[in-house]
Amino acid sequence: xxHETTGIEYLFQDxxxxxxxxxxxxxxxxxxxxxxxxxxxxQPAIDRLGVAAYKHGTExxxxxxxxxxxxxxxxxxGLACTWDTELxxxxxxxxxxxxxxxxxxxxxxxxxxxxxxxxxxxxxxxxGRNEEAYGEDPYLTGELSKELVKGIQGDHPVYLKxxxxxxxxxxxxxxVDRGSGSSSIDPRNLREYYxxxxxxxxxxxxxxxxxxxxxLINGTPATLYHGVNDIVRDEWGMDGFVVSDAGxxxxxxxxxxxxxxxxxGVAESxxxxxxxxxxxxELSKQAIREALAQGMLQEEDxxxxxxxxxxxxxxxxxxxxxxxxxYASIGEEALMxxxxxxxxxxxxREQIVLLKNEHELLPLxxxxxxxxxxxxxxxxxxxxxWYSGTLPYRVTPxxxxxxxxxxxxxxxxxxxxxxxxxxILTAVNDGAKLTxxxxxxxxxxxxxxxxxxxxxxxxxxxxxxxxxxxxxYVTSDEETLRVTADEAYGWYVKEVFxxxxxxxxxxLWTTWNGKPVIAGTEGSLKVxxxxxxxxxxxxxxxxxxSTFLGQSQTFQVETVSDGLAEAIAAAQAxxxxxxxxGNHPLINGKEExxxxxxxxxxxxxxxxxxxxxxxxxxxxxxxxxxxxxxPWVQEHIPAIVYTSHAGQEHGTAIADVLFxxxxxxxxxxxxxxxxxxxxxxxxxxxxxxGGRTYQYFEGESLYPFGHGLTYSPFEYNDLRTDAPxxxxxxxxxLDAVDTLQVWVEVTNxxxxxGEEVVQLYVRPGASRVKRPLKTLCGFQRIRLEAGExxxxxxxxxxKDWAIWDVTRDCxxxxxxxxxxxxxxxxxxxxxxxxxxxRGEVIPPRQAGRSIRAExxxxxxxxxxxxxxxxxxxxxxxxxxxxxxxxxxxGVDMDTVSVVELQCRVSCNSSDATIELRLDAPDSEAVARxxxxxxGGAQAxxxxxxxxxxxxxxxxxxxxxxxxxxxxxxxxxxxxTEDSGFQA
Numbered sequence: 008x009x010h011e012t013t014g015i016e017y018l019f020q021d022x023x024x025x026x027x028x029x030x031x032x033x034x035x036x037x038x039x040x041x042x043x044x045x046x047x048x049x050q051p052a053i054d055r056l057g058v059a060a061y062k063h064g065t066e067x068x069x070x071x072x073x074x075x076x077x078x079x080x081x082x083x084x085g086l087a088c089t090w091d092t093e094l095x096x097x098x099x100x101x102x103x104x105x106x107x108x109x110x111x112x113x114x115x116x117x118x119x120x121x122x123x124x125x126x127x128x129x130x131x132x133x134x135g136r137n138e139e140a141y142g143e144d145p146y147l148t149g150e151l152s153k154e155l156v157k158g159i160q161g162d163h164p165v166y167l168k169x170x171x172x173x174x175x176x177x178x179x180x181x182x183v184d185r186g187s188g189s190s191s192i193d194p195r196n197l198r199e200y201y202x203x204x205x206x207x208x209x210x211x212x213x214x215x216x217x218x219x220x221x222x223l224i225n226g227t228p229a230t231l232y233h234g235v236n237d238i239v240r241d242e243w244g245m246d247g248f249v250v251s252d253a254g255x256x257x258x259x260x261x262x263x264x265x266x267x268x269x270x271x272g273v274a275e276s277x278x279x280x281x282x283x284x285x286x287x288x289e290l291s292k293q294a295i296r297e298a299l300a301q302g303m304l305q306e307e308d309x310x311x312x313x314x315x316x317x318x319x320x321x322x323x324x325x326x327x328x329x330x331x332x333x334y335a336s337i338g339e340e341a342l343m344x345x346x347x348x349x350x351x352x353x354x355x356r357e358q359i360v361l362l363k364n365e366h367e368l369l370p371l372x373x374x375x376x377x378x379x380x381x382x383x384x385x386x387x388x389x390x391x392x393w394y395s396g397t398l399p400y401r402v403t404p405x406x407x408x409x410x411x412x413x414x415x416x417x418x419x420x421x422x423x424x425x426x427x428x429x430x431i432l433t434a435v436n437d438g439a440k441l442t443x444x445x446x447x448x449x450x451x452x453x454x455x456x457x458x459x460x461x462x463x464x465x466x467x468x469x470x471x472x473x474x475x476x477x478x479x480y481v482t483s484d485e486e487t488l489r490v491t492a493d494e495a496y497g498w499y500v501k502e503v504f505x506x507x508x509x510x511x512x513x514x515l516w517t518t519w520n521g522k523p524v525i526a527g528t529e530g531s532l533k534v535x536x537x538x539x540x541x542x543x544x545x546x547x548x549x550x551x552x553s554t555f556l557g558q559s560q561t562f563q564v565e566t567v568s569d570g571l572a573e574a575i576a577a578a579q580a581x582x583x584x585x586x587x588x589g590n591h592p593l594i595n596g597k598e599e600x601x602x603x604x605x606x607x608x609x610x611x612x613x614x615x616x617x618x619x620x621x622x623x624x625x626x627x628x629x630x631x632x633x634x635x636x637x638p639w640v641q642e643h644i645p646a647i648v649y650t651s652h653a654g655q656e657h658g659t660a661i662a663d664v665l666f667x668x669x670x671x672x673x674x675x676x677x678x679x680x681x682x683x684x685x686x687x688x689x690x691x692x693x694x695x696x697g698g699r700t701y702q703y704f705e706g707e708s709l710y711p712f713g714h715g716l717t718y719s720p721f722e723y724n725d726l727r728t729d730a731p732x733x734x735x736x737x738x739x740x741l742d743a744v745d746t747l748q749v750w751v752e753v754t755n756x757x758x759x760x761g762e763e764v765v766q767l768y769v770r771p772g773a774s775r776v777k778r779p780l781k782t783l784c785g786f787q788r789i790r791l792e793a794g795e796x797x798x799x800x801x802x803x804x805x806k807d808w809a810i811w812d813v814t815r816d817c818x819x820x821x822x823x824x825x826x827x828x829x830x831x832x833x834x835x836x837x838x839x840x841x842x843x844x845r846g847e848v849i850p851p852r853q854a855g856r857s858i859r860a861e862x863x864x865x866x867x868x869x870x871x872x873x874x875x876x877x878x879x880x881x882x883x884x885x886x887x888x889x890x891x892x893x894x895x896x897g898v899d900m901d902t903v904s905v906v907e908l909q910c911r912v913s914c915n916s917s918d919a920t921i922e923l924r925l926d927a928p929d930s931e932a933v934a935r936x937x938x939x940x941x942g943g944a945q946a947x948x949x950x951x952x953x954x955x956x957x958x959x960x961x962x963x964x965x966x967x968x969x970x971x972x973x974x975x976x977x978x979x980x981x982x983t984e985d986s987g988f989q990a
Contacts, residue, residue: 016057017032017033017036017056018032019032019033019036019326020057020326022327022328022331026318026321026322027318029321029326030314030317030318030321031314033056033058033317034310034313034314034317035310036056037053037056037313039299039306039309041053042306042309042313043292043295043296043299043309044292045313045316046277046282046283046284046291046295046309046312046313047283047284047285047286047288047291047292048062048063048064048250048283048284048286049061049062049063050062050063050316052115059114059115059325060114060115061114061118061320061325062115062116062117062118063120063248063250063283063285064118064120064121064122064172064250064285065109065117065118065119065120065121065122066121066122066123066394067102067106067121067122067123067159068082068083068122068123068124068125068139068394068395069081069082069083069086069123069394069395070102070105070395070396070654071102071105071106071109071396072394072395072397073396073397074109074117074396076343076396076397076398076399077105077109077342077343077396077397077399078101078102078105078343078344078347078348078350078351078396078399078655079351079395079398079399079654079655080098080350080351080354080653081354081355081358081650081651081652081653081654081657082138082139082392082395082592082632082651082652083124083125083138083139083140083141084129084137084138084139084140084141084142084632084633084651084676085354085355085358085650085651085652085653085673086098086141086151086354086358086651087140087141087142087147087151087358087676088357088358088359088360088649088651088673088674088675088676088715089354089357089358089673089788090147090151090673090674090676090764090786090788091357091788092150092151092153092154093154094350094353094354094357095151095152095154095155095158096154096155096157096158097158097350098155098158098350098354099154099155099156099157099158099159099160099171100158100159100161100168101158101346101347101350102121102123102158102159102169103119103121103158103159103160103161103168103334104168104337104341104342104347105341105342105343105347106119106121106169107119107334107337107341108337108338108339108341108342111337111338119167119168119169119170119323120169120170120172120216120250121159121169121171121172122172122174122218123155123159123171123174124140124141124151124152124155124156124171124173124174125139125140125141125174125175126140126141126148126149126152126173126174126204126205126208127174127175127180127204127220128140128143128145128148128180128200128201128204129141129142129143129180129676129677130143130180130200130692130694130699130700131180131181131689131699132602132605132633132634132677132679132680132686133596133601133602133604133605133633133683133686133689134180134181134182134601134602134633134689135182135596135597135598135599135601135602136182136598137596137602137632137633137634138392138592138632138633138651138652139394141204141676142676142677142712143676143677143678143699143700143701143712144676144701144702144712144783145200145201145203145204146203146782146783146784146807147676147783147786148204149203149204149205149206149208150207150786152173152204152207152208153207153208153211153212156171156173156208156212156213156214157212157213160212160214160215161334163333163334165322166322166323166324166327166331166332166333167215167319167322167324167334168334168337169323170215170216170247170319170322170323171208171212171214171215171216172214172216172217172218172250173205173208173209173214173216173217173218174217174218174220174252175218175219175220175221175229175252176205176218176220176229176232176234176235176239177190177192177197177201177202177205177219177220177224177229177232177234178190178192178201178220178222178224178229178692179220179221179222179229180689180692181222181601181689181690182598182599182600182601183600183601183689183690184690185220185221185222185599186221186258186262186263187223187262187263187264188222188223188690189222189223189224189225189226189870189872190222190223190224190225190690191225191691191692191693191870191871191872192224192225192692192693192871193693193861193863193866193871194811194813194816194861194862194879195695195776195810195811195813196692196693196694196695197811198811198818199811200694201692202234205217205239206243209239209243209244209245210243210244214245214247215245215246215247215248215319215322216247216248216249216250216319217235217239217245217247217249217250218249218250218251218252219232219235219249219250219251219252219255219281220252220255221252221255221258221262223263223873225861225871225872225873225880226871226872226873226880227873227880228255228258228259228263228265228272229255230251230255230256230259230272230276230279230281231259231265231272231275231276232279233279233878235249235279235280235281236279236280237878239280240280246315246318247315247318247319248282248283248312248316248318248319249280249281249282249283249315250281250282250283250284250285251276251281251283251284251285251286252285253285253286254285254286254287255285255286256269256272256273256276256281256284256285256286256291257269257272257286257287257290257291259272259276260272268294269290269291269293269294270294270298270301270303271298271303272294273291273294273295273298274294274295274298274303274304274308275303277295277298277304277308277309277312278304278308281312282311282312282313282315283312283316295309343399348655348656351654351655351656352656352659352660354653354654355650355653355654355656355657355659355660356660356663356664356669356671357672357673357762357788358650358651358653358660359648359649359650359653359660359661359664359671359673360648360649360650360671360673360674360675360714360715361646361647361648361664361671361673361715361716361717361718362629362641362647362648362649362710362714362716363641363644363645363646363647363716364645364646364716364718365645365646366645368624368626368645368646369646369648369664369665369718370664370665370666370670370718371583371666371667372666372667373411373412373666376582376583377420377581377582377583378419378420378421378422378580378581378582378583379412379420379421379422379581379582379583379584379585380421380422380423380424380574380577380580380581380583380584380585380618380622381404381405381408381421381423381424381585381587382424382425382426382574382577382578382584382585382586382587382614382618383425383426383574383586383587383611383614384425384426384427384463384587384588385404385587385588385589385628385630386403386404386405386423386425386585386587386628387403387404387405387406387423387425388403389402389403389652389654389655389657389658390592390593390630391496391592391652391654392592392593392597392632392652393498393592393593393597393598395592395654398654398655399655400655401654401655401657401658402655402656402657402658402659403657403658404587404628404657404658404661404662405421405423405658406658407658407659407661407662407663408421408585408658408662408665408666409421410662411662411665411666411668422577422580422581424570424573424574424576424577425461425570425574426570426571426573426574426610426614427461427462427570428461428462428464428566428568428569428570428571429459429460429461429462429566429567429568429570430460430461430462430564430565430566430567431457431458431459431460431564431565432460432516432562432563432564432565433457433562433563433565434451434526434561434562435513435561435562435563436526437451437453437526438453439451439452439453439526439530440452440453440455440457441457441458441460441532442455442456442457442458443458443474443490445477447474447477447479447489447490447491448489448490449481449488449489449490449532450530450531450532451526451530451531451532452530458474458476459475459567460472460473460474461473461474461475462506462564464608464609464610464611465503465590465591465595465608466595466606466607466608466609466610466611467595467603467608468505468507469503469504469505469594469595470503470504470505470506471495471502471503471504471591471594472490472502472504474490477490478493479491479492479493480492480493480494480495480502481502481504482501482502483501483504483518483519483524483534484501484534485522485534486533486534487531487532487533487534488524488532495591495593495594496593497593499520500519500593500594500597501518501519502519503519504516504517504518504519504524505517505518505521506562506564509561512563512564513561513562513563514561514562514563514564515560516561516562518534521537522534522535522536522537523535523537523560524562525560571610571613571614574614574617574618575617575618575621578618578621578622578625579621579622581622582624583622583624583625583626584618584619584622584624584625584626585625585626585627585628585665586614586615586618586625586626586627586628587628587630588607588608588611588614588615588627588628588629589607589611589629589631590630590631590632590633592632592652596633601689602633604636604683605634605635605636605680605682605683606635606637606683607635607637607640612640615627615640615644616639619643619644623645624645625644625645625646626644626645626646626647626648626665627640627644627646627647627648628647628648628649628650628661628665629647629648629649629650630649630650630651630652630657631649631650631651632651632652633677634675634677634678634679634680634710635679636679636680636681636682636683636709637709638682638709641709648661648664648665648671649675667718670718670719670759670760670761670762671715671716671718672715672717672761672762672763672764672788673715674713674714674715674764674766674832675710675713675714675715675832676712677700677712678700678701678704678708678710678711678712679708679709679710679714680704680706680709681706681707681708681709685704686699687699695777696777696865700712701713701780701833702779702780702781702782703777703779703780704780705780708834711832711833711834711835712832712833713764713766713783713831713832713833713834713835714832714833714834714835715764715831715832717761717762717763718757718759718761719755719756719757719758719759719760719761719793720755720756720757721753721754721755721757721761721763721831722753722754722756723751723752723753723765723829723830723831723837723838724751724752724753724754724838725750725751725752725838726749726750726751726827726829726838726839727749727750727751727840728747728748728749728750728827728840728842729747729748730745730747730842733843736824736843738824738841738842738843739840739841739842739843740842740843740844740845741842741843741844741845742805742844742845742846743805743806743809743820743822743844743845743846743847744805744806745805746802746803746804746805747802747803747804747805747842748800748801748802748803749767749785749800749801749802749803749827749840750798750799750800751765751767751798751799751829751838752797752798752799753765753789753791753796753797753799754791754794754795754796754797755791755792755793755794755795755796756794757793758793759793760791760792760793761790761791762788762789762790762791763788763789763791763831764786764787764788764789764831765786765787765788765789765799765829766783766785766786766829766830766831766832766833767783767784767785767786767801767803767827767828767829768781768782768783768784768827768828768829768830768833768836769781769782769784769803769808769825769826769828770782770826770828771808771821771823771825772823772824772825772826773823774810774821774823775821775849775896775897776810776864776896777865778810781828781833782808784801784803784807784808785802785803787799787801805820805844805846806820808820808825808844812849813862813863813864814849814852814862815849816862819846819847819849820844820846820847821844821846821847821848821849822844822845822846822847822848823843823844823846824841824843824844825841825842825843825844826839826840826841826842827839827840827841827842851897851898851899851960852895852896852897852898852899853898853899853902854898854899854900854901854902854906854978855902855903855978855979856977857975857976858895858975858976858977858978859877859879859974859975860881860882860893860965860973860974860975860976861880861881861882862895863882863893863894863895864894864895864896865893865894865896866882866891866892866893866894867891867892867928868884868885868886868889868890868891868892869882869883869884869885869891869892869893869967870882870883870884870885872944872972873944873945874913874945874947874974875945876945876947876974877974877975881913881972881973881974882967882972882973883967883970883971883972883973884967884968884969884970884971887916887919887969887970890966890967890968891966891967892924892928892964892965892966892967893964893965893967893973894928894962894963894964894965895962895963895964895965896962896963897960897962898960898961898962898963898978899960900957900958900959900960900961900978901958901959901960902979903978903979906954906955906956906957906978906979907951907952907953907954907978907979908921908923908934908936908951908952908953908954908976908977908978909949909950909951909976909977909978909979910936910938910949910950910951910973910975910976911947911948911949911973911974911975911976912936912938912941912947912948912949912950912971912972912973912974913941913943913944913945913946913947913948913971913972913974914938914939914940914969914970914971914972915940915943915944915970916940916969916970917939918969919937919938919939919967919968919969919970920935920936920937920938920966920967920968920969920971921935921936921938921965921966921967921968921971921973922934922935922936922965922966923935923952923954923963923964923965924964924965924966925957925961925962925963925964926961926962926964927962927964928964928966930964932966933954933955934952934953934954934955935952936951936952938950938969938971944972947974954978963978
């Protein structure tokens with residue numbers, strides 16, 4: 008049948024043609040300028056071909072965001088605490104349904120390529136974006152992300168409901184200097200930790216998009232990182248498109264200062280795998296045009312990128328009849344359905360973690376709990392984070408608790424005290440008091456009625472000020488203050504202020520960005536610029552002068568009512584006190600801001616302590632976007648509940664758990680430490696040597712990974728496998744290529760139905776390298792009736808127990824005994840079962856072959872940096888003023904007769920050395936290479952030095968000093984630059 012008879016003008020419009028052929032046909036019909044225009048996030052309409060405009064990128068971390076009202080789910084940090092893969096798939100499906108609704112409303116602006124999930128590994132609880140991701144374990148993160156992807160994209164063999172964009176690739180786990188800093192990640196950390204979380208959503212979930220990160224990876228901007236093509240596309244087979252993060256391609260120049268102009272950065276980004284640029288459109292297009300003109304880019308480079316982006320648009324059904332696409336008919340009826348509301352409530356319930364329950368204080372019995380005092384700001388609030396959508400409604404804990412105690416006396420039985428101060432602000436210089444009129448205008452007046460503001464202390468010097476009469480918050484711009492904000496919200500949270508004591512009764516009032524608020528003319532308030540030295544002097548109490556640039560700079564804060572005293576009185580008069588504390592998701596920790604500490608705000612800590620002092624029946628409900636260090640609370644408070652900011656049904660879920668209508672079964676997705684002192688540098692990405700996460704942490708945690716209690720005791724029995732018993736080893740044994748079936752029996756010994764998260768870990772035995780203490784390899788969330796027993800099964804692939812063998816650049820399952828561990832958390836192990844795996848014994852390294860420096864076995868004070876002459880990284884000392892070393896264990900020196908140390912190096916200075924030491928880093932040097940200035944960090948030369956006679960199998964240490972970079976080295980006779988690489 009001809010195209011003419013079917014009304015099809017172009018081949019790409021024919022659904023019967025193979026998808027790839029259709030995409031190539033469309034791309035081939037674009038002019039060069041149309042191709043340039045289509046390389047951006049906002050792809051323009053091409054009317055002559057019937058191609059509509061399209062936008063890549065709709066935020067959907069836990070519900071559709073920024074487009075209007077949509078079903079809201081708990082923050083991803085909370086969703087991860089559900090450990091429920093089925094739930095994640097259902098949530099993904101709802102998010103995609105609602106994306107389809109908004110797409111039908113405006114397909115030009117409301118795209119179907121969704122920026123979720125965030126797959127970054129959360130190795131440090133201080134990360135400002137902790138609420139966006141799924142925790143510290145790559146197996147848990149991979150499984151949950153995979154299922155969310157499946158739900159978003161649907162299960163049709165041809166068409167996609169929507170597209171999931173995994174972010175941020177790779178090593179994006181600190182906000183301070185995120186746009187300019189480099190994440191140093193060696194091959195074992197990379198392959199065994201950071202990449203593993205991303206792999207399953209691609210290889211098993213079929214994710215069709217990925218976003219790169221802002222940081223450098225081993226000195227290379229993430230948009231230029233070879234792993235996008237080499238690993239994501241070539242190894243994992245991802246056939247969708249890659250998008251840069253907002254502003255990041257221009258950031259190659261602006262932030263990283265990697266190039267002097269945008270043209271090479273844009274060109275190299277496209278060649279490195281970026282298909283869609285989220286950046287300044289005109290600058291980006293001009294850079295592409297210049298790159299084409301200068302030969303940095305070829306038209307086929309654009310063709311390749313556009314093939315990826317348009318292929319996804321074809322799979323979304325854009326170019327086919329609506330009747331062919333089962334998702335095209337999704338309409339308004341799919342927005343905020345009753346089923347979606349029920350799913351939101353299910354998720355909010357499932358993510359709640361019972362941290363402690365001494366003397367079975369929980370659940371509360373509505374008939375016997377007596378008078379209840381609900382205390383704390385979070386008791387009557389539902390907060391949303393930056394990537395939350397517009398909540399269609401919100402249920403606060405107070406509302407839900409009162410509903411549980413329904414009846415005429417409900418309000419009398421439940422008393423609420425927020426614990427906040429009500430204050431009046433007075434200018435020190437003339438005694439004028441702050442007043443607010445009905446429009447939110449603020450003035451200082453000598454005779455007007457002062458306005459009482461409610462002050463919420465968020466800790467670390469951050470407060471918000473609220474006018475209860477107007478129902479709005481004080482907010483600021485660069486010049487003035489007004490009381491007009493509905494909530495503390497925004498990329499810059501301008502409703503946050505500082506009121507820093509600077510003398511007897513005096514406070515320095517500063518805005519969100521540290522600018523002083525002063526008295527202006529005729530009673531006005533002004534925001535002014537301040538020299539850092541002057542501001543620091545005031546904040547450090549170096550001066551208590553009441554003038555700043557000739558004007559009033561300090562204010563008295565008069566307490567009109569003491570919220571703490573009111574809370575104490577309410578708790579003392581109640582039978583049960585429930586204290587609600589936690590963070591505001593946009594204050595003291597968010598995108599662009601890492602957390603200043605792990606502790607609760609000091610005012611919240613004091614609130615808990617004072618309430619407990621007068622009422623031993625105190626329950627703490629902790630609402631947080633991240634783990635907290637709360638050792639005092641754990642030691643003293645009998646019952647502690649944790650929840651993330653859980654969206655529209657936040658309060659309902661909490662009340663259901665508190666009163667036993669739902670038995671909590673959430674499990675922590677991160678280790679909660681006792682103190683920040685147990686953590687290393689937030690910018691240290693080496694979890695193996697740094698002892699990070701439950702896999703390598705040897706300290707005493709506050710709450711271990713996987714921790715969570717419930718209301719019923721669960722018993723574990725009969726952990727067994729299908730591995731046959733080996734006659735030689737006398738234990739179950741199987742080959743490294745096999746699959747292991749594992750079973751464990753779990754019984755609910757309680758008097759009511761409940762849920763349990765059965766967790767399976769593996770503890771490796773002896774190894775050539777440092778291995779994890781244990782690693783999660785399976786989990787299931789199950790529901791059992793009282794007295795019910797169920798056999799839970801797991802299928803384990805032995806290859807998932809592999810390490811990355813740095814001697815051969817490949818995964819390797821080592822031979823040896825492994826121990827399966829089944830239990831209720833990483834620390835609550837109930838059963839163990841040994842298994843022998845017939846794998847490999849990693850052979851010694853051989854002298855005489857070139858060894859890449861990054862493939863060390865151990866190191867100290869070393870970071871990885873860029874080597875432009877090889878795809879992989881080089882190493883250098885962390886600081887030029889301090890030596891660092893790298894170690895290579897088990898090098899067979901008998902494979903060469905004459906030994907020479909040959910190094911491929913670069914250096915920025917004339918005072919640098921590389922010393923060869925054997926068996927220990929502090930042993931006597933057997934060779935020393937003096938490295939002069941080679942002409943720059945990427946000016947590579949080969950230097951060599953003879954080595955004293957060496958034999959046997961030895962541990963080799965290379966001590967690096969000064970501004971030296973080492974790409975690879977050889978120990979052997981007559982080594983040449985092109986000698987075969989050994990990892």
